Every structure is written in structure tokens, then in C-alpha cells.
Amino acid sequence: MATMDTHLQCDVLIIGCGIAGGIAALRLAEWGLDVVVVTQAGDPLESNTYYAQGGIIYRGEDDSPEKLGEDIHRAGAGDCNPTAVKILSEEGPRLVREILMDKLGVVFDRDEAGNLSLGREGGHSMPRILHVADKTGKAIQEKLIEGLAASPNIKLLRGFTAIDLLTPSHHSQNRLAVYDPVSCAGAYLLDHSSNEVICCLAGKTVLATGGLGQIFLRTSNPAGARGDGFAMAYRAGARLINCEYIQFHPTTFHHRHAPHFLISEAVRGAGARLINDRGEPFMRKYAPEWQDLAPRDVVARGIHEEMQINDVPNLYLDMASYLSAEDIQTKFPTIYQTCLSYNIDATREPIPIVPAAHYSCGGIWVDDCGKTTIDHLYAVGEVACTGLHGANRLASTSLLEGLVWGDRAAFSIRKTLDRDVRPRKSDYPSWVVTGDDIPDPTLISQDMQAIKNIMWNYVGLVRTTPRLVRALRELRNLENEIEQFYRTSRLNDSLVGLRNAVRTAIIITLAAWRNKTSRGCHYRE
Secondary structure: OEEOOOEEEEEEEEEOOOHHHHHHHHHHHHOOOOEEEEEOOOOOOOOOHHHOOOOEEOOOOOOOHHHHHHHHHHHOOOOOOHHHHHHHHHHHHHHHHHHHHHHOOOOOOEOOOOOEOOEOOOOOOOOOEEOOOOOHHHHHHHHHHHHHHHOOOEEEEEOEEEEEEEOHHHHOOOHHHHHOOOEOOEEEEEEOOOOOEEEEEEEEEEEOOOOOHHHOOOEOOOOOOOOHHHHHHHHHOOOEEOOOOEEEEEEEEOOOOOOOOEOOHHHHHOOOEEEOOOOOEOHHHOOOOOHHHOOHHHHHHHHHHHHHHHOOOOEEEEOOOOOOHHHHHHHOHHHHHHHHHOOOOOOOOOEEEEEEEEEEOOEEEOOOOOEOOOEOEEEOHHHEEOOOOOOOOOOOOHHHHHHHHHHHHHHHHHHHOOOOOOOOHHHOOOOEEOOOEOOOHHHHHHHHHHHHHHHHHHOOOOEOHHHHHHHHHHHHHHHHHHHHHHHHEOOOHHHHHHHHHHHHHHHHHHHHHHOOOOEOOEOEO
């Protein structure tokens, strides 16, 4: 048994550097606070934000906070938190202009007259979505990382995995801390390059770890979206809510040799249609009023049912019949080029698509400033649940929510941080290495694949009581095996991620089992 004596201290630790974590970091650094930003990836561009093809809500002609709020509530099946909806509807468009356009210099698409080009997506009653072609998230993330790298008050740790949150009641060597309210003092961080664990102590900690799509067999999410923040918060004692509401994006690219690449909802907003294997549009059957622009849960279940009826592995998205070749190539260049690399020419033939896990509408409960039920711990972005999305997320609200709550969390931290009262290094031990076995990558891969299959088959688009009961039984058995594996092995990123993935899968499955009512993207057959 060996110990590592590595400690780091800062005012604020932010785990994750997508739009929510990045905005919080930039704001705090502007005010002179000492900020450490941690990203699991070696390249800080790698985040859920980077892969957001769709746009960000702005304000349409004759639009208003009330009209946007109505669309959010409708998409969320009436389960949205009214306070969160009001905050986003009133503050969001202003922050898009002040922070993204004016401060960071993100250049959104404009029409021939030089006006901002506004698109319409599913569930929206009017065009109000800003885009940068079909790579809006990429454009935002690049500007964010430029800002983080240029700030002297931000230390960006690349290739570090957060193992667990530091809480005095769990980790402090002062045993009297167990009587205090649950609080957070930072996190243990694994350095991929040295395999050492750093004890990072912080006055405030912000979880901005993104989503959990990788616990499902099919997902639009990047490799790091495996539920790390959800599991860490759960182990620390935070409250999590609405975790059964997993949104499945209706249209991801389906090809035997390709990842499930997202085909943006903006494609349907521009006029493309969903068709079955006989070339027939079918969404009128499932959503007569909205058809192809119905909320995502309705469209995804329509596709799922149509696939079952016709016993086919996928359906199709037809751009070629409804959009000109020039529009396809100029408005959706990333989609066009990616499909072409797999010999699918979207200007001439329909794109094969299937639904895939896309977004967690629930997560760590937070208030209107991003504070969790644990003192000194905040959560922003997809890992958090503000209640904005209710039972189903309206298209293009995710980037805006990250922007708004990243900004609000930063202001709250600025007001409440006491720089004279920091966690003391002497109270927190260095990480203790408990296992010497080299983790077998085949075992990790096999266990991860088992989680993905269980979640896709039993806790997917359509759920039943017998499926959920079986999922819980199999996941709990698997977690017992993984915990033993974790405690007897040397740590690496894959093993930490596996442990988090199985716990997150159980959190979601338990929530789905408890909720007997079909609503939004939680559908009990």
C-alpha cells in the first residue's frame, strides 16, 4: 500500500469545460478568482457542447419571453419548473448577445440582407434559432477554449479524471466534521499521464460534466458522456431528480461501420421529411398537427413504432426531395460530408437514421443559481436539473441553459465565496492506493457493453415493468462485480468511468421503475 502526497488549492474548481463550465470559469476569472478547470479529454474542445450541431435560442420576430415559455412548457409535458422557464426566457437572448456575440465573438449565420438568420426546430412555434451552419456548438466551444487559455487566472488541467468529490463527512481527518452539514471541499483528480491522484481543495466546486448517453448502446454523445457527475454527486449525498427522463434524438446516422452521428433537427426545420422503407412520409400518423416537427419524444417513438411495424433496422431522412443540393451542401456541410464519407450522398438519396440516447432532462437538483443540496457544490449544464426541461427538452434549449446557469452560478459564487476560509490541506489525506492489479481492458470493455445493452433493451424508448425489474437485478449484480474490480485494481480513466456508468444506470432505472406514469420522454407501455 502506497500514498501520494499531491495537493492543489484554488478558489473554485470546475469539472468540465463545455459551455456551462466554460462560461462560469471565464466570469469568475474576470473577477480575479483563482480557477482550476478540469477536463477528462486531452483536447479541451472535446465536450458535449462541441458536438451540438443544432443552434441556440435567440429571439424571433414578434417573439416574447411568454411565447418561448409556452413552447418550453408544451414540450416538457407541463412538468417544467416555472421559475426556470421564466429565467431562461427572459435572460437567455440577452446573454447570447452580450457573452457569445459581443464578448467571445461567435459569428452566427446571417441572411443576404445581413440580418441574423433564424431557423425553426421541432416544438417551436416560430423561427428563433441561431446557427453557425450545422456546427454551432463547435463554433462556441472554440471561442470558449480560446478565452480559457488566454486567462491568467485559469489553470486548465487536460487529461484529468475526477474520481470523487471531497466531502468533510467522508474524507476529513477531523472526525467531528461528520456532525456538520454535508459540504464539498473539492475533488480527487486522476492524472492520466502520471497515473497520480491529486487532492484538489477548493472553496467552491462546480460540476459541469455533461451527459450520460454512453451508458446506452446507441447515442449521439461523445465518449466521455458516461454519467461521471451524476454518480459522484450521488455518492456524495446530493439530491437527484427526474432521472427517468432521457431524451432520445429521433435522427442519428445509421451505418454498420459508423458511430451514431447526429443529424440535426434543423434539417427537418429546413423542410426535410422522415420516410419509411417504402419512401412514404409517416409522421402525420403520429403527430397530425406538427408532423416532422413534433417534440422529440413523439418523433422518436413514431420512428420506433414504424420500425417495429415494418420489421426494419432503420428508417430514412429525405433531404434530397425537399432541399436543393446547394442548400444541403452550404447549410449542412458537416452532415453532408460525414454521410458522403460513408458513400451516402444526401443530395441524391435519403439518409438512414435511427433514434439514439441524446440528453438527460433530469440530474442533480439545483436552485435558480445552480446550487445543489450540498454546501459549496454547484452543478450546471446537462448534469444539473433546473427543472427547465420538465419531462422532455425543447430543441436548442440545452446550450442556452448552459450559458444562463453558468453565468448565474458564477455570480452566486462571487457573492458567497469567503477567500479567507478555505479547506485546510491538513484535514484531507492524500489518495491511498488500495489495489495493485492492472485492470484488464477486456473486462472493462465487456462490462461496459453489458451496461449499454441492458439500458438500450430494458430502459430505452419504451419501458415495461418486467424489463425494468430485470434491468435492476442485472445492474446491481454487475455493480457488485465492478466495485470489487475497482477496489483491487490500479485506477485508470476507463475503470473510473465504468464504476460511474453502472451507478448512473441504476439511478436512471430506479427512477423509471418508480414512475408508473408515461409522460414526455419516459414511456411506460
